[in-house]
Amino acid sequence: AQKVTQAQTEISVVEKEDVTLDCVYETRDTTYYLFWYKQPPSGELVFLIRRNSFDEQNEISGRYSWNFQKSTSSFNFTITASQVVDSAVYFCALSDRGNTGKLIFGQGTTLQVKP
Amino acid sequence: NAGVTQTPKFQVLKTGQSMTLQCAQDMNHEYMSWYRQDPGMGLRLIHYSVGAGITDQGEVPNGYNVSRSTTEDFPLRLLSAAPSQTSVYFCASSYQIGQGIGEQYFGPGTRLTVT
Numbered sequence: 001a002q003k004v005t006q007a008q009t010e011i012s013v014v015e016k017e018d019v020t021l022d023c024v025y026e027t028r029d030t031t032y033y034l035f036w037y038k039q040p041p042s043g044e045l046v047f048l049i050r051r052n053s054f055d056e057q058n059e060i061s062g063r064y065s066w067n068f069q070k071s072t073s074s075f076n077f078t079i080t081a082s083q084v085v086d087s088a089v090y091f092c093a094l095s096d097r098g099n100t101g102k103l104i105f106g107q108g109t110t111l112q113v114k115p
Numbered sequence: 116n117a118g119v120t121q122t123p124k125f126q127v128l129k130t131g132q133s134m135t136l137q138c139a140q141d142m143n144h145e146y147m148s149w150y151r152q153d154p155g156m157g158l159r160l161i162h163y164s165v166g167a168g169i170t171d172q173g174e175v176p177n178g179y180n181v182s183r184s185t186t187e188d189f190p191l192r193l194l195s196a197a198p199s200q201t202s203v204y205f206c207a208s209s210y211q212i213g214q215g216i217g218e219q220y221f222g223p224g225t226r227l228t229v230t
Binding site: 043 | 216218
């Protein structure tokens with residue numbers, strides 16, 4: 001069965017600290033896609049990244065970076081020098097089998113960045 | 116482009132009432148999905164569609180119906196509302212890239228309370 005686990009329910013850091021959000025997934029597919037979404041207090045879901053299972057290169061976008069490791073089925077997300085505006089719920093998601101457009105979401109990690 | 120739109124934004128229903136949550140997208144996306152979000156449970160898939168005229172059940176379909184007569188619209192019908200259906204509902208659309216799928220675009224959500 002396909003599954004996404006975000007073991008960290010809540011994380012609290014002080015501004016400027018680095019923080020890593022963990023994501024572990026399960027799938028038997030050889031081709032799949034992984035995603036991260038941000039949900040700020042306003043409630044909308046904001047797309048952050050899409051990663052193909054064949055592309056294991058780490059990615060950096062400004063203060064955000066992602067570490068994809070197929071060997072450990074993990075797709076972790078690091079925020080460097082966190083800011084108060086990073087406070088949100090972050091979801092990791094896995095594409096379902098076949099091209100159905102469905103995503104399987106983890107339970108989410110609530111990040112609180114204190115000034 | 117308006118992206119994915121949902122109406123209404125808020126709704127209060129009494130137990131046993133029925134209603135339709137509207138969802139539309141103007142990006143000509145093949146895939147559309149409905150999710151519900153409950154505290155601590157991430158987003159769970161209710162129903163999805165891979166194209167006009169084609170729908171299927173997700174993880175939590177009981178009590179909901181969908182149809183997709185056009186590419187643009189994907190309404191979600193609550194047949195007989197129950198307090199357990201109190202939740203935030205998100206509609207999403209996505210598209211095919213090569214052999215895989217692109218990111219999901221989410222609507223702003225509908226907050227439903229059933230009393």
